[in-house]
Amino acid sequence: MSIYDKLSQLGIVLPPVAVPAAAYVPFVQTGNLIFLSGHIAKQDGKPWVGQLGLTMTTDEAKTAARAVAIDLLGTLAAACLAAGKTLDDVKRIVKVLSLVNSTATYTEQHLVTNGCSELLGQVFGPVGAHARSAFGVAQLPMGACVEIELIAELG
Secondary structure, eight states: OOHHHHHHHTTOOOOOOOOOSSSSOSEEEETTEEEEEEEEOEETTEEOBOOBTTTBOHHHHHHHHHHHHHHHHHHHHHHHHHTTOOGGGEEEEEEEEEEEEBOTTOOOHHHHHHHHHHHHHHHHGGGGOOEEEEEEESOOGGGBSEEEEEEEEEO
């Protein structure tokens, strides 16, 4: 089954690439690697604001991380297209780095990040298994609850 068929089966429609809010580009390709800039969680097109351990639960933020994964997939699809390829040409999701807006005592960043990692596994199967880091940070741009970046390899 193609990646696009899997996305359709999951009811996922890929969004267009978001216009950068600062001085950066959405993705860069070097060799066979594609580096996606950090994507913040959005709800209804606006930053999904919250701080874990204060105003947001782990389950809510896990849902936000899944939403970030969908946005990342939209950007990855655009990066593939720019390289003359498609999501079916992704050889490996190499690394995910997740930043979780957290209080000093919150310790479930890894569970929040599962929202992204689990979706990548559903979509890509074994190709979606990746290395990962999940950090708690004092704040994120626009008060977003989660920001995630991704590195993928094209075949």
